[in-house]
Amino acid sequence: MPLEIVRNDITKMTVDAIVNAANESLLGGGGVDGCIHRAAGKGLLAECRTLGGCKTGKAKITGGYNLPAKYVIHTVGPIYEDGKHGEKELLESCYRESLTLAKVYNCETVAFPLISSGVYRYPKDQALKVAIDVISDFLLENEMKVYIVIFDKASYKISEKLFSDIAEYIDDNYVDEHADYRRESMRMNMPMPTSVGFFEADMCECKAMSAEEDLDAKLKQIDESFSQMLLRKIDEKGMTDAECYKKANIDRKLFSKIRGDVHYKPSKPTAIAFAISLELSLDETEDLLKKAGFALSHSNKFDIIIEYFISKGNYNIFEINEALFAFDQSLLGA
Ligand code: AR6
DSSP: OOEEEEESOGGGOOSSEEEEEEOTTOSOOSHHHHHHHHHHOHHHHHHHHTTTOOOTTOEEEEEOTTSSSSEEEEEEOOOOSSSOSSHHHHHHHHHHHHHHHHHHTTOSEEEEOOTTSSTTOOOHHHHHHHHHHHHHHHHHHOOOEEEEEESOGGGOOOOHHHHHHHHHHHHHHHHHHHHHHHHHHHHHTSOOOOOOOHHHHHHHHHHHHHHHHHHHHHHHTOOOOHHHHHHHHHHHTTOOHHHHHHHTTOOHHHHHHHHHOTTOOOOHHHHHHHHHHTTOOHHHHHHHHHHTTOOOOTTSHHHHHHHHHHHTTOOOHHHHHHHHHHTTOOOSOO
8 A cells, every 4th residue: 555554653664764743943852753863863863953953844854873764854843723824734735845855865665653743732633634635645646655653543533423423334234234144043043954865966966967067158258357347447437547546545566466467366455445446336346346256244344334435425545544444444455
């Protein structure tokens, strides 16, 4: 996935560059800034002293010293007052400037903390949305692997309304399915015949013969594969390949593999990511999944969350991933 949200301590990330949520002096502080300086060692502060500070919304780069990352990009987020003082534009600018700098330094992997969302009090859910929006825009035009690093689960919260809507949806559908499941097990417990008599065995052989012929016939007219259906849908939707895989948050290499192998079998999250990118209806999504040997089921939360978003016509993969993350599910993409 070109954009991934992970839970980690950013100083442990092995990437080309980590981004620091600094202040205008660039001389260190608390929060993630303090963690980065402690982990990088004194060399970092010495280099920062030579930079002459940094304006809010801008970014500067240094070496990574004792960190696993090669560079640290220092950016200064806005202090949140009431959202009416240009905070959003300044925060967007932090992400854009940092990504531009990363590109100039040929970074292929970059990790961001949630800038401004600590000491500077930017509401975390909004800070996350800004991060996702700017980074995903950038990734439409650029090849890079970007991580948003969330320090603790508590700091990661989708809006309460969305969370409770999804929770309710899961509850309704999950319960239904489990009621069906109970009915099904009761049926399964009914006594079953234990042996097959001669006549039945004979019949079975006949059936087997015709089944074989049937199978032969079926194999001759094998359905279009996942890869073929995907490529057909991309054409039908008037999208380019790149538009489709980028919107699906799938990297180019994986897409090339799928394109080049008519029998490629993707993972379920990858297949769903394409369905989301193509904005398929629920029925079409089921069709595409079937080609890869999968189905949406009501017996797991992941599927129900996907169904929730598709049924609402919300195809924003990053929002879907936020929700999956909030419900401890694996994310969409490669
Ligand atoms: N790894 C990842 N994220 C972290 C880590 C870590 N090790 N530590 C904290 N966070 P903050 P700001 C998260 O306060 O709001 C400093 O003093 C944290 O949970 O570090 O931009 C600077 O010098 C939060 O979500 O940065 C400035 O004066 C996010 O990082 C001021 O704070 C950002 O919180 C900047 O404030």
